[in-house]
Amino acid sequence: MSALFTLETAAGTLNAAAPLILAALAGVVCERSGVVNIALEGIMLCAAFTGVAVTHALSPAGAAHASAWAPWAGVAAAAAAAVAVALLHGVVSIHVRANQIISGVAINILAVGLTQFLCYLVFKSSSNSAVVASLPRWGAGAFRYSPLVWFAFAAIPLVHLLLYRTVFGLRLRAVGEHPTAADTLGIRPVRVRYAAVALSGALAGLGGAALASDVSQFVQNMTAGRGYIALAAMIFGKWTPCGAAAACFLFAFADNAQIALQEKIPPQFAQSIPYLLTILVLAGFVGKARAPEALGKPYAKTD
């Protein structure tokens, strides 16, 4: 058992948790405003690709000779692309008032195909990008991470403060619970929801960028379900930033612990541990999770 609680497991857990945390926070922000965001997976994937492609484009002399700011520009581009995709989801779910689940699923499917296609155009392979210049690594010892990982940890209290200690946060939550009531008090639900969706996109985009910057390249469908795991973490955490982040840490720990367990128990079982754990915890220990009242319901002003 002691092999489970090593420094490497701890370091690996934090690293694996970061993209999940950013995506889960993105989910919290979006859904607390009343917009379902299944599209996290696709948004992360688009961001991961954009970040790598832009970094690549800005280092024409090759990754080894890239300027120090190229990967940072990649991060900015990743966030921008993610906001754009999120706003597409926003237009469909807020403005057009279409089914938000379908919009999210469509974006996820689109993202897989589109990133693969663009990857072929840029890197002449639909499977792998080139290895690009990476962000610096900050920290000490085994705990040296890309700045995005540290940002993920900082974002937990920041999003908490935003939701519970600011006027914007209050309005965001009000719109997610009872948009009509909020409207009568002079809050514009549509505007607040657009802002929430955009912020959610930026957070998920940084999550995608964190994932790509970990290995300095893009790989076909590299998110591999992390967007969905983040959604599970969000529900598990009862739509609160701290709860969702805690769930991400738990999941990341299970994911790293299975490495130590691989040689001792059948690998098929070891690798299902993170998922089993999620189901068990969701089913047994969370208690009743209450979604925002107006979640998934498009707001239409009635006279």
Place this chain on the structure above:
Amino acid sequence: MRTALALALSLALFGCGKPADPGKGGAQVGLVFDVGGRGDKSFNDAAYRGLEKAQKDLAIKFEYIEPAQGSSDREAYLRRLAEQGTPLVFGIGFMFTESINAVAKDFAGQKFACIDYDVRPDTKIPPNVSAIRFKEEEGSFLVGVVAGLATKTKKVGFVGGMDIPLIHKFLAGYQAGVKAANPECEVIANFAGVTPDAFKDPVKGKQLANSQYGAGADIIFHASGSTGNGVFEAAKELNKQAGTVQHFVIGVDSDQWEEGGHVLTSMIKSVDVAVFEVIRDHKDGRFAAGIHTFGLKENGVGYVRDERNKALVTDAIVARVDEYRQEIVQGKRTVPEK
């Protein structure tokens, strides 16, 4: 409405598959890649080099397709190439075995070749299929000897892709080689997953490598397609952090020296040579169906030792490796497959 549009657009993107090189139809050779696709710098890229050489030396026109997510579309792609009338179609990877059998039966007038064809006791290989197999365990044994002699920590690692018998051949050979050269050396082995996507998950590869390096391994042999890119990334970062090169990787299938100064050697699997030779024989009307196995004796597997890594793989190590190679080639030593 807009969702319908988005859905239609995404389906269109999915449906159209990947663009192919050069020009549709008219190609004499078609090839469908394994999971990991082009740019894995390993298994698939080795196959691609075989195509390129055929294009250059034999003036062959080729067309290739990369599988989509999960690669469940591999049979459809083989069929598409066959339907276009491509005279010779390759499937790269053991997962093509069933699909090649099925498609080859339906297109009996055309030839098919499958790299890493999975021979089971009950499989009947169609008469127009060339089944190409490698003795990965023999090449892995040699790099195991290199690792066993080069390790300073008496601990070496192995990162496998999908947990399947094929990858266990690499592991078994490697373990036997390490133990033969250095009985006290410990081998830590991990697999990236139990689905084909385990061959294209560098994030997981890096995670596994960090865990093994952290546990004291100083050399890791990966047999994991583009998942291995994460292993190189982990070594690169740890070496940069330490300021010296203490963490090494042993590449697989192709010579992976290009990945950086921390590549000790690579276990070569001559997929490029096999692809080229099948194309050449086919062109000369000498296409040979049935099983073809390439081991150390046939120079189908081996390891890299050249000007670039001779400081890492010393003459003393080479002398020892050559002794073992002789024993294997002469049949005095059998390398375990599992």
